Amino acid sequence: MGFVAIKGGEEAIRNSLAFYEEEINLSQKIDPLAIENTLRYGVDKVMSEGSLYSKKLSAQAILKAGGDLLNASFFLRAHRSSCARAGIAKTICTDEMRVVRRISSAFKDIKGGQILGPSSDYEVKLILKKAVDKTVWDDYKNDDIFVESALKPLRDANMIKTLPKDEKISDITRVFPSAPYPRSAVMQIMARGESGSMLAFAYTSMRGYGDVHPTIGDLRLGRSEVRFTHPFTKNEVKIGEIDITACEAAATFEKQSDGSTKLTTGFGCCFGFNETKAISMSILDTTLYNKSHTIGQGGIADNFEMIVHHIDGIESQGFTNHYKLPHYVTFQADLQVYENAKKYSNQEEKK
């Protein structure tokens, strides 16, 4: 076993990078436009976690990372950090989305109807090649569809618990909040959180470490206008459209401080078409802001510290991978402490 101090890093890094380039060389031959126009869910996931809305850069990042989506998000996030901040756009109202898919599992009959839209939910997951159906689109109208949230009737009837609005919207990329965390900050942290982490945390609450059984009140995919106040004219202008996914979950009811009983809900919203992420986010929003009714320990998913500090894929990936760096100074120190402790216990035994 030869263990020598790792020196000569300069050349080693160069060689390693060259080797890596070779490894992912073929992916560099793919036209990024082909990625952008074909692998939309990969592109959307990277945009969402990289927290920068650019399909073009997202596709480039996927190629640059050889298809490693978390790494691609990292490229995008670092690029975003170097972009100048123009300001904060007007809050999007999801009722004003141009909807391509919208379902509710809470209500059978909703205003605007269930719109199945593009979905792989009912796809039989066989990897075999199948003949493409020549679909005949019955009654298909190419009109823009705008529908109000399926929960609106309940909201109008004052049945739903509302949370106080933050007076000032946080910007977690400029000031990271300390506990207790403003809601706008928590929502931002989740909106760019890693889909898999959010799914895992949300799942804990569904299957034993909490008591949330959410019902999807309104899940929608579609396009939304981004509106911004022009810095010179001060007029509100449309600066573009983005694909987003939004989900409102309804959970249990709860007694309010004014004595009334209200239904609790949670909200999730993210860039691109990411249904599982939006649903997970809406569940976490529910668990965080509504007390668990389970007797005993608090849940994992209702702990702000747990969610705020562990949901970001780029941060957890970076830290996990840092263990690949040499640690022989700290391990050397640990070993000496261990040797001393061993000596001590041996002496104790002899006594």
Next chain:
Amino acid sequence: MRYGFLDEDAKKEIRRATLKAIAIPGYQVSFASRELPIARGWGTGGLQMTLAIINEEDCLKVIDQGCDGSVNAVNIRNFIVSVTDNQTTLDTLEADIIQSRHRIPEEPMREGQTLVLQVPYPEVLTNVEADSYRQKVMHANSDYAKLWVLLYEDTAQFGDSRIGHRYPVMVHDRYAMDPSPIPKYDTQKLNNNKALILLGAGREKKIYAIPPYTKVEPLKFEDKEFKVESFADKKCTRCGASGVFMDEVHTNDGEVKYYCNDTAYCDKNLEGKL
């Protein structure tokens, strides 16, 4: 690209947080922590501090685990140079800013120098209290009872604390602080150091500092001596130095050899320049 990569607002924020940290030794100041093209946990906290304080005349040294030539040190140094065009050095005494991971150089630092330490876990209370709000209250009350209990339980079982590195220290008799994962051997160098010591945690978004000539003591029971790593009877196979922190190297034929962990120190000793 801008000098020092970060935009002016970011540098201003980091400098202000750093000034506050210096004014309250050992106290953790929150900052937004920018995303860098280098991964979280790879020294982004130290890197942001270095980028925020470095100016054109500064000479830079980067250490990783005692070595200027190891991959992460090389990578960080190359990045800083590519966005600043600064001079770099391997010589501890020549450097104005030293960014380091897991080590404080063997050669004593002088006034006017700045040591920037990369920090993975800034919160000394994390192991005994995971909730950051409660941690804050405990710091405010200078309530370190849980740390003392941990120390006591370890001592009762193992004769000493089980903490091998990042041993908690008390700064200026006020704040308990995580000194970054330096060995206990280096903990003593924090006390009354002539250089300014800055600590940055990028992933955890915290900045803290030890100003020059500040009292820093390891948390220790009065009747227990503070035991540091000892290489008392060992000599560096390469330069012959003793009384320094060593790397234990197992050769292919089963022999155990010792080398200075601080490679720049070892080189200098070999050249007779110490």
